Structure formats: structure tokens, C-alpha cells
Amino acid sequence: MKKLFFVFTFLFGATLIAQTTVTGKVVDQNGEPVPSANVLLLGKEEGTVADFDGNFTFSTSETPPFKLKISSIGYTDTTVDVTSNNEVLSITLNEASTLLDEIVISASRTPERIFESPVSVERFGLKEIKNTTAESFYGGLQNLKGVDINTNSLTFQSVNTRGFATFANTRFLQLVDGMDNTAPGLNFVLGNLVGMNELDVQSVEILPGASSALYGAGAFNGILFMRSKNPWDFQGISAYVKTGLTSQEAAGDNNYYDVGIRAAHAFSDKFAAKVSFSILEGEDWHANRTDDINNPGADRTDPNYNGLNVYGDEVNTLLNFDAAAGLPTGTVGSAVVSRTGYNEADLANYNAQSVKADWSLHYRPFGNDLELIYNGRVGRGTTIYQGASRYAVQGFKMQQHKLELKNDNFFVRAYIVAENSGDAYDTRFAAINTNRAWKSDTQWFTEYAQTFIGAKLGVGTGVQATDEQAHAAARAVADTGRLVPGTAAFQNAFNRVIADGDLLTGAKFIDNTKFRHANGNYNLAHLIDDWADIQVGGSWREYELNSQGTIFTDFDGPITYQEYGGYMQLQKKLMDDRLKLTLSGRYDKNEFFDGFFSPRAGISATLGENRNHNVRASVQQGFRNPTTQDLFIGLNIGNAVLVGSAPDNLDRDVRTFDVSESGQAFTGSPTVDIVGRAAYENAYSIGSVLAGNPTAVNTPLVQPEEITAYELGYRAQLGKFTIDASGYYNSYDNFISQTQTFVPLYGEAGDGGLSLLALQNGDFEVYQVYTNSQEEITSYGGTIGVDTKVAGFDLGVNYTYTFLEDAEGLRARGIRTNFNSPEHKVKASFGKTDLFKNFGFGVNYRWSDDFFWEASFADGDVPAYSVLDAQINYSVPSIKSVFKAGGSNLLADEYFQAIGSGLIGSIYYVSWTINP
Structure with a gap:
């Protein structure tokens, strides 16, 4: 012993x-x-x-x-x-000699210097996050070249590159630690509303343009990658608090705050964990434009007034006063009259909020690079979303849960993304059905017509009123007793409407859609003695649509469908590593469409005695599948019925419409049922009807959209100057678009008789259908950025050019591309991280050219605007803190980036970050 x-x-x-x-x-x-x-x-x-x-x-x-x-x-x-x-x-x-030396992963799914990347890539790292002049790191991305951020609301900013953008940007993909951050039912990314805590962000990378060869259908117009800090390398507790105010002429000055905390610890060389939480609250940007959509320049005295940010006035009808009074035609006349609407401020809650929490457990069973990860992320937000209408998104929730096994050579991950629309509602239908809850359309228009006729004939007064006087009197009588915002009667009716998911009587939309995704990647380089970098991978996804019939045609239960894909990439360096070849190919299959192959080929050469020049060229094909809404939507938005074109969706959408008294002679009934298929197979083109020459149209079902993208680029380090330039040319086939058709309520389109009578009697319904344009769509553009140091100060300037060929001609021919990008953009930055001990500052300036905004809510011109942001920061090492003060839009020149959205004012803030 x-x-x-x-x-x-x-x-x-x-x-x-x-x-x-x-x-x-x-x-x-x-x-x-x-x-x-x-x-x-x-x-x-x-x-x-x-x-x-x-x-x-x-x-x-x-x-x-x-x-x-x-x-x-x-x-x-x-x-x-x-x-x-x-x-x-x-x-x-030593500070990296050039921005081009920074390492990115997204371009080739393997670490490489930006200098050698085969395609354009933008990076936003820890240094940029610390020194951003915007109120958040996500807002700071708009200072990168070639990157557009459209501000939908205070908490919802939509990122895009190379044109074709709306707030519902289905062409741009966002990955957070490898998980697709797209809201499954909405089909687009809600910015950073339910994204990542600023303290946990290690880097952001943006790939402009198509990347389907590696990332599949969603990577069509660009990808944003957010990568979080792991708990092995970034341990300890960090926290921040920001406070300040938002300032807007329409909303006044309002408090703004953003608080976050992160904790991470490695308990051993085998187990580590982290958790983070943040909450942001502020007053959203108010939208209060009252422009008359139907008659630009008109005001509320127009009988058919339809204000841009006024809702409920979309309900209108043609009142034939002579026919109603039994008078000879031309005695009193006729007019299109709309109901009186409510301002958006009466219908929407502008208290914006974003709450985010995430956590992860990391296990390395052998104490080496093999790692098993569980990651959970939950976000809750309140915001305004602008799509076909303006939606008050209250208590929207999205959660992600992921299991991943990885090491330096491979990863396999599976995750689920689920959304819950909370108490979201459509402000337009909230107004329409609050009006109807008080007084039916029939009663309101009847009272209007009776009063107008009496005023024009001088009944009771002996004085015949002018048209303007008669319309004013008619509206006053019809609106007598109308529910007034701020009263208990209005609030009670409004609350009932926004809790009702039937758009015939309510405004709430319900969405509990989710998708399940699994993917993996293996780098074979270590198995072949690094002869080349060869990667193989694949993915599988299943959608489960669940809106209880309020968005999709899922009246009888959730709708599911699947897609899958696989890819391979080879990268090889030659000639003393001066020449780099990249070949990629991917095959994807959605159960509704034929499979699609996406190839990519790229070549880059490092030139110069000091290897300080790099030129590159690439060509690739990409595609995007129609979205869940393109396929399965079934929604009456008031001015049109939206019907998706999945083959088994056409007969799922059945709606009942009223038939005029004249039409009842042909139907034998005051109502008729219309099946969604009729919008594609028994309809007239809207253009031909408006032109007075109704032509029957058979609309093809939507197919995947395709792109062929060409890119040239040049990067160089010339002394103190870093240059990064690129140009691209994109050609689109089967461009996914929407068009409207007129469906007669009786007869067959093209019959030359009964269906034409239906059009004449007003017995038709407008449908929006999803299809592909046969037009040739091309766009091109380029960027150039120059960065340098002058007397120790960081100075950068970049320019972006974006152009859609024949944009006006496409609009004239009824092709809605939603290109929505300024032709010219200029951005500049100036700052110094160490102006003197522990003190730094930064200034950013952006100028955007005017452009035409085209979207389902409204179209129109967006004027040019300039924005100046700035910040100062001071570090106090003794308490491990950084203090910062800054502001966005310091010039206080309010601007908007989309027709119908609120004017963007100024944000002023101070922040305290501990252990950043």
C-alpha cells in the first residue's frame, strides 16, 4: 500500500x-x-x-x-x-495592411482572403461593428458598396443588392449561423427584427448577385451571412445599453432604447455554452401621406378619393343617380364614389419593438475540432410591414432550432424555422370592415345617392346645388354617426375586426407556417493531400403551410411540399498559386417543377511582382423557385383576388360573388361561385379590357425563374490605396411576375357574347395571377471602392451603378419587375479609431439618385436624398467600457425609400458597452 x-x-x-x-x-x-x-x-x-x-x-x-x-x-x-x-x-x-487581407468564408464555403475570392464579397467585422455610425450594426451595412437597405420601419430594414427589391424581398437570402432566416410564410427576411444580438455578431458577409451553384434556389440576387461568436474564443459577460430619441415631423420626438447582454463560458476543453438577450423599443416612422392614388393632385373633396395612407376609401362604386331616381339620362348624372376612410395613424400601433434571445451548447467529445452544437434562437417583434397593404405586425414570433455536427472538414446540420403571426392584421381591411361594422356598403351608398339627388334637384331648399356642394352634403349625411377614432364605440368595433381572421368581416391574418431543413458539406482536400479544394454537399427542405385559410388555401389543414439538391465544387491553384480556377455545379429539384442544374465557372489571377493585383472573371447560372405564396396563396385583398398557381391550388380557391340584377337573368341566382382556375383559364387580360378590346387570355402556370450572370472584377493594393471594382451583366429567363385578369361571372371568356355582357354589367372580378414573363429582362451595373489612410485617418469612397434595360418600356407593356433601385449611389466614410488616446470617431455620408418605386401597394417616384451619420467613442479600459454618442440622418432632411412608407427622420443615441 x-x-x-x-x-x-x-x-x-x-x-x-x-x-x-x-x-x-x-x-x-x-x-x-x-x-x-x-x-x-x-x-x-x-x-x-x-x-x-x-x-x-x-x-x-x-x-x-x-x-x-x-x-x-x-x-x-x-x-x-x-x-x-x-x-x-x-x-x-500589426493592423492588416489592407481590407483585402481579411478572411471570408461565404464565397467558396471555405476560408480565403477577400483578395482571392472568385466573386464579389463585402465584409463587416468586429472593427466595423464597433465603429459603425448607425444606431445598429445592421443599419451600418448600408454603407457598404453595392448594398441597398430599404427602411420599412424602425425595426424592419430590408437588405438587397443589384436591383429587384421590395420590402417582401424574395430574391435575397439571409443565413444566421448557417440557418435560413426567411420567415416561412412571408417568404422574406424581416431584417434583424428577429435576428442576432449585436454583442454576439463576429462578422457579416454579403455576396452580391446569384450564388445558386453553392446555395440553391434562395441565393438568387444576393446572400447575407451572419456568423456569431463561439463560446470557446469569446468568453465572459458583455452588455450594452443605448438610449436616445427618434425625431420625425409627423411623430415628434420619442424615446428610443436598446439593451443587450451576452454570457459565454468554456467549462472545459469539451463543453462550452453561451446565451444572449436584447430588447429594442421606439416609436416607428409614421406614414401620413394623403396623396390621391386615383387622381394625383386631388384632395379629399374628390368623390372617389383614395388616399395613399388612408384606408377604407378603396371601397367604391359607380352611382348612376339618374337611373336611381328614374330620371332621363344626363339630368343629374353619375359618379364613382368611395367611402370615407381612416388615416393610418388611427389604425396602426407605432410602438416598434424587437426582442431577441438565443442560446447554444457546444460539445467537443474528444477535445479536438469535432464539435456537436445545439443552437436555439427566438425573436418577437412589433413593426409595420408594407406589402400589398400596410400590415400592423404585433407580437410576431419566429424561432429556430438547430443541431449541427462539424469539424474543420465537414458539417452536417438540421434545423427548423417556425413563425407565428401573433396579433398581426391588415390596416386596409381593418378600416374597411370597421366601416362596414357600423354601416353596410349598401346603406351608405344608398344614403349618399339619395342626398346627392335631392341636393342637385333642390329638394326642400328650392336651390339646386353644384356638384361639389351636392357631393359634400351627400358624404356628410352618409357619414352621420360614423365611428370616430378615440371613442369607445370605434375601439370596440376595431378590436372585434382585428381579432377576426375572415377578411369579409375582419382583418387578422393567421400564419403558423414552418419549414424543416437539413444540409451538409464535406471538403475532401485533406484526403487528396491538398491537391485541390474539392467540396461536396446537399440539402433537403420541407415546407408546412398553416394559415388556417387566411393567407393560403389551407382551409382543410396544412399544406406540405418538398425540395432537395446537391452540389460539388473544385478549386485549384496553379502557377505558384497565382492562378485560381473554380468550377461548381448544383442540381435542385422541387416536387412541382423539373430539376435545374446551376453551374459556375471562375478564374482569378494574382499579378505583379508583389502580388498586389488580382483580376477575376466568372459566369454562372442560377434559379429561384416560386415562393409559397406564388404557389398556394388564396387571398382577397379588396381590389383583387390573389390565387397561386400550384397545380392543385387552382381548384382549392372557391369564392362567392354577387351578381347584378341584370346578370341574374343569366345566372338565375344573386350569387355565383368562381374557382381560382378561372383566373388562369377563363379570363380576359386587363390591358385589353381597359383598351376597349377584350381579349381572352390563358395564363401559363408559374415556373422557376432563371438567371445567367457574368462578372468581372479587379482588386489591388497600390501603396496606401486599396481598390476593389467589379462589373456584372444579368440576363433573366422566365422572369416571375404577377399580372391581373378579369374573370366574367358568367359566360366563357372569348365567347363573343355572354361574357362580354358580364363585363358591361360590371359582373366580373379582378384576379392577380402568378406566371412568368416571356419578355427579355436584362440588368447590369458595377461598383468601385477606394480606401486609404491619410495622416492616420481612414478614408473611403465608393460608387455603385445599377441599371435595368428598357424599364419604361417594360412598365408600358404591363411587366412589373419591381426593380426599385437608384441608378447611381455614392457613399463616403471618414474617421480614426485613435484620434487621441482611447478616443475615436467616424462619419458616413450617402447619396442616392432618384428612382421609380414599383410594388403592389403603390407605384411612384422616389426623390434623390442625402444622409449624414456620425459617431464619437471613448474607451475606459479601467472599467472595460466603451462610451459612444452618435446619430443617423444628422441633416434632419426627412426622406422615404418606398411609396407609402413613413418618412425617415433622425435617430440620436448614446451607448455604454461593457466588455465589447
């Missing part, structure tokens, strides 16, 4: 003796600390992270000598030798 005890003691003591501890400090070339620098034992997964002051302590069982690798975003990696226990190191990191 004594011998065993001696052996145990010896071994235990030897273990203690074998423990090596190294301390040190990481600073930059100016002697300033580099917080959160990574310190890793070269060749192993052991490591630590420097604190706010750049200090670190690292312990290992490894016996010296060994090497440590020290790295931090924005700096050049360095390696130091450790030769003895308890050694104290002083490490200096």
Missing part, C-alpha cells in the same frame, strides 16, 4: 509539475490593448482569449518549447515561441 501511495503521489506531482502557465499582453503597433485577441496553442485546440486590456493567462499540460498563435480580426496573425514555464510575453499585432 505504501508503494502504491508513493506511485500515486509521484504521478500526481508529475502532473502538477507538467502544467505550463504563460501570461502576456497583446497590443497594437501604437501600444494600445487589443481586446478579445485569440491565443491558441499551435496544432491543438487549446487556447484562451485576451481580456479588455489585452491581458491573458494560458495554462496547458504541454511542455515547452511550443508555439502560440495570436490573432484578432483586423490584424495580421503572429506566432510566438514559448520556451519556459511562467514566461511573460509581450505581443504586438
Whole structure:
């Protein structure tokens, strides 16, 4: 026993003796600390992270000598030798000589320098997040070249590249730690409303243009990648608080705050965890434009007034006063009259909110790079969303749950994304049905007609009124007793309407749609001695549509469908690594469509004695599948019925419409049922009807849209100047579009008789159908950015050109592209992270050319605008804090980016971040 005890003691003591501890400090070339620098034992997964002051302590069982690798975003990696226990190191990191040296992953699904990327890529890292002038890191992305951000509301900003954008941007993909952040039922990304906490963001990468060859159908017009900090390299507790105010002429000055916290810890070399939480609240941008959509320049005295941000006045009818009074034609006349609407401010809650929480568990069973991860993310938001209508999105929820197994050579992940629309409602139908809850359309228009006729004939007064006087009197009588916002009667009726999911009587929309996704990737390079970088991968997705019949035609239960795909990519460097070849190909299949193959080929060459020039060229084909709404929507939005074109959706949508007294002679009934199929197979084109020459049309069902994209690029480091330029040309086939048709309530379109009588009697219904344009759609453009340092100050300027060929001609021919991008944009930045000790500042300026906005809510011209943002920041190392003050739109020149959205005012803020 004594011998065993001696052996145990010896071994235990030897273990203690074998423990090596190294301390040190990481600073930059100016002697300033580099917080959160990574310190890793070269060749192993052991490591630590420097604190706010750049200090670190690292312990290992490894016996010296060994090497440590020290790295931090924005700096050049360095390696130091450790030769003895308890050694104290002083490490200096040099700032990366160029932005082009930064590492990106998105372009090729493998780490590479921006300088060598085969396609255009923009990066926004820890340094940029710290120094952004915008109120949030997400808003700061709008300063990147070639990137557009359309502000829908305070908490909902939509990112886009290379044109073709609406707030419901179905052409742009956003991945958060590999998970698609698209709202499953809405089919588009809600910005960062339910995205990522600013404290947990490690980097953001944006790939402009098509990337279907690697990422599939959703990667059609661009991808945004957000990557979070892992709990191994970024440990500890961090927190921030921002407060300030939003300022808008329509809304006044209102409080704004944003608070967040993050905690992460590695409990051992095998287990680590993290959690973060944030909440943002503020007053949304009010939308109060009263322009008459039907008659630009007219005011509320127009009998058929339809205000842009006034709802309920979409309900109108042709009143034939002579026929109603039994008078000869031309005695009193006729007029199209609309009901009196409500302003948006009476219908929408402008209290914007975004609440985000996420957590993850990380397990490395062998203490090496093999890692199993569970990640959960939940977001809740209140915002205004502008689509076919303006939607008050209250308590919208989205959650994601992911399991992932990965190492340096592969990953396999499976996740689910589910949304819950909460108490969301359509403000237009809220107004329409609040009006109808008080007084039916029939009663209101009858009272209007009777009063107008009496006023014109001078009944009771003996004085014949003018048309203007008669219309004013008629509206006053018809509106007598109307529900007034702010009263209990209005609120009670309004609350009943927004809780009702039937748009014939209510305004609520219900959506509990979800999708399940699994994908994987394997890099074979290590198996072939790094002869080339060869990657293979695949994905599978299942949609489950569940709106209880309020959006989709899922009246009898959820609708499901699937899609899958697989890809391969080869990258090979030649000629002393100066030439890089990239070949990719992907096959995707949706159960409703034929499979599609997406190839990509790229070549880049590094030139110059100092390898400081890089030229590249690529060509690729891409595609996007029709969205869930393109396929299965079944929704009456008032001015049209939307019917998706999935083959089994055409007969699912059945609606009942009233028939005029004249038409009842042909139907034998005051109502008639119309099946959605009629919108595609028994209809007239809207253009021919409006032109007075009704022509029957058979609309093809929607198919996937295709793109062929060509790109040239040049990157260079010329002394202190960094240049990054690119140009592209995109050609689209089977461009997905919507068009409207007139469906007669009786007769067959093209019969030359009964259906034409239906049109004459007003017995028809407008349908919006989903199809593909046979027009040739092409767009092209380019960007150039120059960055440099002048006397230690960072200076950058970039220019973006975006152009759609024959845009006006396409509109004239009824092709709605929703290109929605300014032709010219200029952005500039100026700042210094260390103007003096611990103090830095930054200024950003953006100018956007005027452009035409085209969307289902409204069309119109968006004027040019200029925006100036700025911030100052001060670090206090003793309390591990950074204080910041800044503002966006400091010129207070309010502007809008879409017809119908609120004017964007100014945001002023101060923030305190602890242990950033």
C-alpha cells in the first residue's frame, strides 16, 4: 500500500509539475490593448482569449518549447515561441495592411482572403461593428458598396443588392449561423427584427448577385451571412445599453432604447455554452401621406378619393343617380364614389419593438475540432410591414432550432424555422370592415345617392346645388354617426375586426407556417493531400403551410411540399498559386417543377511582382423557385383576388360573388361561385379590357425563374490605396411576375357574347395571377471602392451603378419587375479609431439618385436624398467600457425609400458597452 501511495503521489506531482502557465499582453503597433485577441496553442485546440486590456493567462499540460498563435480580426496573425514555464510575453499585432487581407468564408464555403475570392464579397467585422455610425450594426451595412437597405420601419430594414427589391424581398437570402432566416410564410427576411444580438455578431458577409451553384434556389440576387461568436474564443459577460430619441415631423420626438447582454463560458476543453438577450423599443416612422392614388393632385373633396395612407376609401362604386331616381339620362348624372376612410395613424400601433434571445451548447467529445452544437434562437417583434397593404405586425414570433455536427472538414446540420403571426392584421381591411361594422356598403351608398339627388334637384331648399356642394352634403349625411377614432364605440368595433381572421368581416391574418431543413458539406482536400479544394454537399427542405385559410388555401389543414439538391465544387491553384480556377455545379429539384442544374465557372489571377493585383472573371447560372405564396396563396385583398398557381391550388380557391340584377337573368341566382382556375383559364387580360378590346387570355402556370450572370472584377493594393471594382451583366429567363385578369361571372371568356355582357354589367372580378414573363429582362451595373489612410485617418469612397434595360418600356407593356433601385449611389466614410488616446470617431455620408418605386401597394417616384451619420467613442479600459454618442440622418432632411412608407427622420443615441 505504501508503494502504491508513493506511485500515486509521484504521478500526481508529475502532473502538477507538467502544467505550463504563460501570461502576456497583446497590443497594437501604437501600444494600445487589443481586446478579445485569440491565443491558441499551435496544432491543438487549446487556447484562451485576451481580456479588455489585452491581458491573458494560458495554462496547458504541454511542455515547452511550443508555439502560440495570436490573432484578432483586423490584424495580421503572429506566432510566438514559448520556451519556459511562467514566461511573460509581450505581443504586438500589426493592423492588416489592407481590407483585402481579411478572411471570408461565404464565397467558396471555405476560408480565403477577400483578395482571392472568385466573386464579389463585402465584409463587416468586429472593427466595423464597433465603429459603425448607425444606431445598429445592421443599419451600418448600408454603407457598404453595392448594398441597398430599404427602411420599412424602425425595426424592419430590408437588405438587397443589384436591383429587384421590395420590402417582401424574395430574391435575397439571409443565413444566421448557417440557418435560413426567411420567415416561412412571408417568404422574406424581416431584417434583424428577429435576428442576432449585436454583442454576439463576429462578422457579416454579403455576396452580391446569384450564388445558386453553392446555395440553391434562395441565393438568387444576393446572400447575407451572419456568423456569431463561439463560446470557446469569446468568453465572459458583455452588455450594452443605448438610449436616445427618434425625431420625425409627423411623430415628434420619442424615446428610443436598446439593451443587450451576452454570457459565454468554456467549462472545459469539451463543453462550452453561451446565451444572449436584447430588447429594442421606439416609436416607428409614421406614414401620413394623403396623396390621391386615383387622381394625383386631388384632395379629399374628390368623390372617389383614395388616399395613399388612408384606408377604407378603396371601397367604391359607380352611382348612376339618374337611373336611381328614374330620371332621363344626363339630368343629374353619375359618379364613382368611395367611402370615407381612416388615416393610418388611427389604425396602426407605432410602438416598434424587437426582442431577441438565443442560446447554444457546444460539445467537443474528444477535445479536438469535432464539435456537436445545439443552437436555439427566438425573436418577437412589433413593426409595420408594407406589402400589398400596410400590415400592423404585433407580437410576431419566429424561432429556430438547430443541431449541427462539424469539424474543420465537414458539417452536417438540421434545423427548423417556425413563425407565428401573433396579433398581426391588415390596416386596409381593418378600416374597411370597421366601416362596414357600423354601416353596410349598401346603406351608405344608398344614403349618399339619395342626398346627392335631392341636393342637385333642390329638394326642400328650392336651390339646386353644384356638384361639389351636392357631393359634400351627400358624404356628410352618409357619414352621420360614423365611428370616430378615440371613442369607445370605434375601439370596440376595431378590436372585434382585428381579432377576426375572415377578411369579409375582419382583418387578422393567421400564419403558423414552418419549414424543416437539413444540409451538409464535406471538403475532401485533406484526403487528396491538398491537391485541390474539392467540396461536396446537399440539402433537403420541407415546407408546412398553416394559415388556417387566411393567407393560403389551407382551409382543410396544412399544406406540405418538398425540395432537395446537391452540389460539388473544385478549386485549384496553379502557377505558384497565382492562378485560381473554380468550377461548381448544383442540381435542385422541387416536387412541382423539373430539376435545374446551376453551374459556375471562375478564374482569378494574382499579378505583379508583389502580388498586389488580382483580376477575376466568372459566369454562372442560377434559379429561384416560386415562393409559397406564388404557389398556394388564396387571398382577397379588396381590389383583387390573389390565387397561386400550384397545380392543385387552382381548384382549392372557391369564392362567392354577387351578381347584378341584370346578370341574374343569366345566372338565375344573386350569387355565383368562381374557382381560382378561372383566373388562369377563363379570363380576359386587363390591358385589353381597359383598351376597349377584350381579349381572352390563358395564363401559363408559374415556373422557376432563371438567371445567367457574368462578372468581372479587379482588386489591388497600390501603396496606401486599396481598390476593389467589379462589373456584372444579368440576363433573366422566365422572369416571375404577377399580372391581373378579369374573370366574367358568367359566360366563357372569348365567347363573343355572354361574357362580354358580364363585363358591361360590371359582373366580373379582378384576379392577380402568378406566371412568368416571356419578355427579355436584362440588368447590369458595377461598383468601385477606394480606401486609404491619410495622416492616420481612414478614408473611403465608393460608387455603385445599377441599371435595368428598357424599364419604361417594360412598365408600358404591363411587366412589373419591381426593380426599385437608384441608378447611381455614392457613399463616403471618414474617421480614426485613435484620434487621441482611447478616443475615436467616424462619419458616413450617402447619396442616392432618384428612382421609380414599383410594388403592389403603390407605384411612384422616389426623390434623390442625402444622409449624414456620425459617431464619437471613448474607451475606459479601467472599467472595460466603451462610451459612444452618435446619430443617423444628422441633416434632419426627412426622406422615404418606398411609396407609402413613413418618412425617415433622425435617430440620436448614446451607448455604454461593457466588455465589447
